[in-house]
Amino acid sequence: MDSKVYKVIEIVGTSSESWEAATRTAVETASKTLRDLRIAEVVKLDATIEDGKVASFRVRLSVSFKYEGPD
Amino acid sequence: MDSKVYKVIEIVGTSSESWEAATRTAVETASKTLRDLRIAEVVKLDATIEDGKVASFRVRLSVSFKYEGPD
Amino acid sequence: MDSKVYKVIEIVGTSSESWEAATRTAVETASKTLRDLRIAEVVKLDATIEDGKVASFRVRLSVSFKYEGPD
Amino acid sequence: MDSKVYKVIEIVGTSSESWEAATRTAVETASKTLRDLRIAEVVKLDATIEDGKVASFRVRLSVSFKYEGPD
Amino acid sequence: MDSKVYKVIEIVGTSSESWEAATRTAVETASKTLRDLRIAEVVKLDATIEDGKVASFRVRLSVSFKYEGPD
Amino acid sequence: MDSKVYKVIEIVGTSSESWEAATRTAVETASKTLRDLRIAEVVKLDATIEDGKVASFRVRLSVSFKYEGPD
Amino acid sequence: MDSKVYKVIEIVGTSSESWEAATRTAVETASKTLRDLRIAEVVKLDATIEDGKVASFRVRLSVSFKYEGPD
Amino acid sequence: MDSKVYKVIEIVGTSSESWEAATRTAVETASKTLRDLRIAEVVKLDATIEDGKVASFRVRLSVSFKYEGPD
Amino acid sequence: MDSKVYKVIEIVGTSSESWEAATRTAVETASKTLRDLRIAEVVKLDATIEDGKVASFRVRLSVSFKYEGPD
């Protein structure tokens, strides 16, 4: 059978260092419970500010994985 | 550790009165099971029509919450 | 009470034949666990390529269903 | 026969009170001459200003109805 | 004289079989009353669902034709 | 009564000289049958090419006017 | 002389009651120092959430006014 | 070495039968001269009309391939 | 030191003749008080209509300049 179904979700990672570190954290956390992640698309980048400095870099990612049931 | 991961979902609220009431309903329903919601972004507004009149106002919202596991 | 809350998710269907078949597969799979799906909006279309030929047609769909609890 | 054709038009409603009232007015006016309207999608919201205050709320809506002939 | 004026409208076609059939139906219906249609641009694709299966494929098209008077 | 309803349509003007001339032509043609036009928003600009040269400049405009009945 | 120059800025209004009240507040505050505001376009709507309920409705508006000098 | 560079181009396929056939034609033509194509993303769909009927379905695709030199 | 900060603002120019003249007017007015403008990006084009004719062409431009303090 050649037809498969995937589900797409959005996750947000944060890091005080870089958007790449925020991406790694989000991907590794999601991978603990979701199988077969292959691409993470960046949907949005921003930064939180505290006391006039960047406190954290945030990245919103769209990832897809094999669909296996109820949400 | 300074890195956190969030999940983003979209919900739709409806109300026969206003988009604000639809938003309140959606946020309060989602808050029963999701912790630490802080911002609801409006993704789309529309209205259903019956017999030539507005029957309900609908708002699609994007909300994020702390990620804690399988989807 | 006239206010209802829905949840919106995105799913991806694939088919070696057409985007319509990919859509049917995704909708039928999602319907096994989600109640009261009524509209599937196309968010994105693409195709995978193998050996210089289209291997599968993929469709990303946005569908909504009645919200009934934790994610 | 299972195929139907619809036409989509855009209308703008105005109200000195709210975007919901503007929507109701636009939908009710359009319903006098168009049959079977079911959804009004919000395309744009704005407000006119006079003497430093909001004079009217305006909503641009996209509505569809059964296609029955020349434009 | 080298200047011409066109009008653009949006129509929606539906079909239980495919988006192509929905497009053909919409174009042929519009052509009965509008002259000189040349391009139909796809604005949106979706599908209606009944009983967990796709009931119809819908395509929203933008078409233009020679402008000849009141709307 | 402070609520009014408008209709929005799109028209396309063409000119062998400039997008401004194309806009003037479209606006003046539409004004023959539509009352109270006040703003024409540019939705799209393009040019047709013949024999390796620009043959005409085209502008797609969105204009609104007072709504007075069936489409 | 027929040419004028305007400046466009974005402001955000908040209200615990509605997006319309948030819009009125923002427009009236801006009007204290900016002359000749005429249209406020909605750029974004969202809501802040506290303790599982909507705490405030926020609207981001784009407004323009006569340009008179340094920023 | 873990860094690679790709080039992205857009191609348009046409078919009198379906957008899938148009996609297959475009992909197979491009594959004759470009190596290692893997995904074709749909950028735009439209149809040409002749004598009131759809004459051809057109699909604009974005494809990427290994970058190997001057354009 | 290799890091600089710029500010981006939007201005609107108007002209009874063309969008180019509207652009020149806006750029020259802004240059009186802002230093080192280098690019003006077109954000939006429209035209105002009076008595069924184009009264003025308007262009909304985004320009950036060296950031030197409070807004």
Added chain:
Amino acid sequence: MDSKVYKVIEIVGTSSESWEAATRTAVETASKTLRDLRIAEVVKLDATIEDGKVASFRVRLSVSFKYEGPD
């Protein structure tokens, strides 16, 4: 055989006089080496500024032509 394949490229034209002149220059330059150009779609307009005045008008155009081989 009724299926053809086209390639789409983007070009940028510049002119000290107008966006139309910039468009003509770009189209005529591209036509020296590309056959059968028929439409140039405007993707972006901007202007370069020197000494507080517009130095050149730039237009980014998307054009398509018959696909005949390696890139």
Added chain:
Amino acid sequence: MDSKVYKVIEIVGTSSESWEAATRTAVETASKTLRDLRIAEVVKLDATIEDGKVASFRVRLSVSFKYEGPD
């Protein structure tokens, strides 16, 4: 009183090292004169090139702050 008004501006940061460094520089510069910045949203990323190498990374950010008067 529960209603507040904010102003939104766009700033551009540059750095020869990374987009994160460019963001930090822009945020710290803006914080010298603007109070209570909390979020910086990325609007655009690009890079300048000199002699075939990246010379600087640039980030355009949207930030909001409490509105306190004339622009």
Added chain:
Amino acid sequence: MDSKVYKVIEIVGTSSESWEAATRTAVETASKTLRDLRIAEVVKLDATIEDGKVASFRVRLSVSFKYEGPD
């Protein structure tokens, strides 16, 4: 002569370390064959995932260069 013509292409860079490294690689590779590159605009960011970790960061860039002939 004051009019020049440029061509715009899209390239994708990859790196196991950062989006900045991916950008540098893409720019340096493209500079080997294209003259006078000055700006690289980020069109899209994503990351590939292998075994639950980020394998590479990818950046899609739009770059322009002097147009000198057939594609």
